[in-house]
Amino acid sequence: MRGVALFGFRDLSIAGMALAATALAGCADTRGGPIPYNVSSFGAPDKMTINPIEEGYRIAPMDTLSIRVFGMPDLSGEYQVDLRGNLSMPLIGDVEAMNYTPAQLHDILTKKYGEKYLENPDISVGIKEATGHAVTVDGAVIRPGSYPVLGPMTLMQAVALAQGTSELANIHRVAVFRTIDGKRQAAAFDLLSIRRGQMEDPPIYSGDIVIVDGSGIKAAQKKFFQSVPFLSIFRPF
Numbered sequence: 348m349r350g351v352a353l354f355g356f357r358d359l360s361i362a363g364m365a366l367a368a369t370a371l372a373g374c375a376d377t378r379g380g381p382i383p384y385n386v387s388s389f390g391a392p393d394k395m396t397i398n399p400i401e402e403g404y405r406i407a408p409m410d411t412l413s414i415r416v417f418g419m420p421d422l423s424g425e426y427q428v429d430l431r432g433n434l435s436m437p438l439i440g441d442v443e444a445m446n447y448t449p450a451q452l453h454d455i456l457t458k459k460y461g462e463k464y465l466e467n468p469d470i471s472v473g474i475k476e477a478t479g480h481a482v483t484v485d486g487a488v489i490r491p492g493s494y495p496v497l498g499p500m501t502l503m504q505a506v507a508l509a510q511g512t513s514e515l516a517n518i519h520r521v522a523v524f525r526t527i528d529g530k531r532q533a534a535a536f537d538l539l540s541i542r543r544g545q546m547e548d549p550p551i552y553s554g555d556i557v558i559v560d561g562s563g564i565k566a567a568q569k570k571f572f573q574s575v576p577f578l579s580i581f582r583p584f
Contacts, residue, residue, distance in 0.1 A: 378519045380560070382535035385546075389534040392525045392552050404474060406444045406452065408432050409483045409493065409556060411476040416460070417469035425475055430524070430556065430568065438464050449474060480553050484509040486568065487516035487561025501548040502536055505557050512538070512559055520560035525552070 378384060406412070408430050416422040426434050432445025439459045444452055449472040460468045481493040482500065488509035502521065512518055518538040525532055538559075540546040551557065558568060 377517075378535070378537055380520055380535060382520075382522050382533050384535050384537065386534040389523075389525070389532065389549070390527060391550075392527055392554060393529065403448055404477065405446050405448055406432075406474075407478055407554070408445060409478045409485075410444075410474060412444070412449075412452075413471075413473040413475045414456070415471045416465070417471075419465070419468075422460075478554070482508075482551055482553065483556045484559075485556070486559035486564045487513045488559050489513050496551075496553040500551045502538070502551055502557065503541060503548050505551045505555075506538065506559065513561065516559050516561040518542075518559070522558045522560070523549070523551070524556040524558070526554065 406428060408428050410428045412426050412428065412434065414423060414426055414436075422437050426436065428434055428444050432443060433441040434444045436442050436456070436459075439456075442452075442455060442459065447455065453470055453472045456470050456472065457468055460470070476493060478493045481495050482505050483493045484505055485491040488506060488511065490510045492509065494505070494508040502523065506512060506521070521536045521538050523534055523536065525534075534549075536549060537546060541548050558564070
């Protein structure tokens with residue numbers, strides 16, 4: 348898959364953190380959560396600029412990178428960019444990766460490791476899986492992953508690509524993240540109401556990230572939802 352989707356993520360009060368932590372914390376059969384439902388302005392995403400990966404591809408959330416540090420197998424491996432656009436790297440912690448090219452990320456990692464830990468580090472950065480021309484379906488689904496978007500697609504169809512929801516899913520809370528007018532936005536949908544024909548099945552586009560709530564949601568995703576400023580979830584962020 349080749350393409351580029353540009354994403355942007357930029358204090359939490361104690362009350363806000365507690366409320367956000369509850370938003371997608373379990374498998375309660377209710378909607379709830381801070382992400383708004385029935386969003387009339389949740390339109391089509393920004394038009395993507397398609398570039399070959401070899402020619403200036405910019406890293407996006409949920410991309411999988413292959414990073415090799417010569418002579419340091421404990422530092423080498425495959426790393427997935429999180430929803431905030433960061434990489435969690437050994438020794439140096441979180442490193443911002445989104446919107447950088449692999450060459451630029453190489454320079455950032457070389458500088459960070461060279462400052463304290465390695466002398467003249469030899470680092471390579473490659474793209475193992477790019478999500479720019481795909482939809483990513485994650486959370487409490489049977490087969491999480493990135494799936495190509497070959498034509499018009501709806502939320503129900505995107506979830507079906509991941510072989511449906513798991514037994515631990517809360518189908519009343521499904522979040523869709525999208526970039527509109529250069530801003531990161533989110534909306535929530537009730538999958539049960541959609542299945543019953545009580546709500547419209549919304550369109551899904553390349554670059555969208557769909558996360559189904561439930562007790563099967565990954566710890567990293569829970570951490571993301573807990574760390575998002577409470578009010579910003581209702582507007583671009």
